[in-house]
Amino acid sequence: MTAIQDQEAAAPLPDPSSEALLKLVLGSLEDDKAEDVVSIDLRGKTEIADYMVVASGRSTRQVSAIAQNLVDRLKENASRASKVEGKDAGDWVLIDSGDVIVHVFRPEVRDFYQIEKMWLPAGAQNG
Template identity: 40%
Template sequence: MNSKELLEMAVKAGDGRRAEDITALQVDEISPMADYFVIMTGGSDRQVQAIANAIIEKAHENGVNIGSVEGKNHAHWVLIDLGDVVVHVFREETRHFYNLEKLWSDAPIVNVNQWVND
């Protein structure tokens, strides 16, 4: 899968578990870490874990190598490293505290509306 397909897969998987406020940032021009950061919110610890599990499951189904998964046991911020795409699944208060969108404000926002169901 190329990075755009990975991005679409992660967004759809998160949306399928009712992730809220899904935002994707194109960071390839400002960071060597990844091409995209995906940031999404779950309303409870259980939902954050369900969103993370859905993304991990889709990655496995598509033969995507997962670099690492961090924070899954605590479920306030789960980071899933899919290589060219890094997914951040937050509880709302944790997302506001770290405010990655502001931290990476130089990165263009990617329109993900085509992949989410309103």
């Protein structure tokens, strides 16, 4: 990256669109090696958010770390204070940043709840 790109990447987004938030979320999850990341477009389906992202971490420790890093990046880069539930347990962490809701699971917990199936179109494949 050039110095200008570094500055632009570090500068908080003034009022990020839901697409910009989604990009930030997906980048953070990729940086932290989240697995099986699924992005679901909720526009027109519900008013709770524009996007839902579901991802997995390999352990409770990684799930908690992924969630904490995401919350920190949202605050730093998008000036978003997110609501977080479940970080201390590390089995299923919900991060509500307004336009994008993120669920980070341990694989066993994700498999049990299968939350993507509620929101993905019929016949769609996750992953």
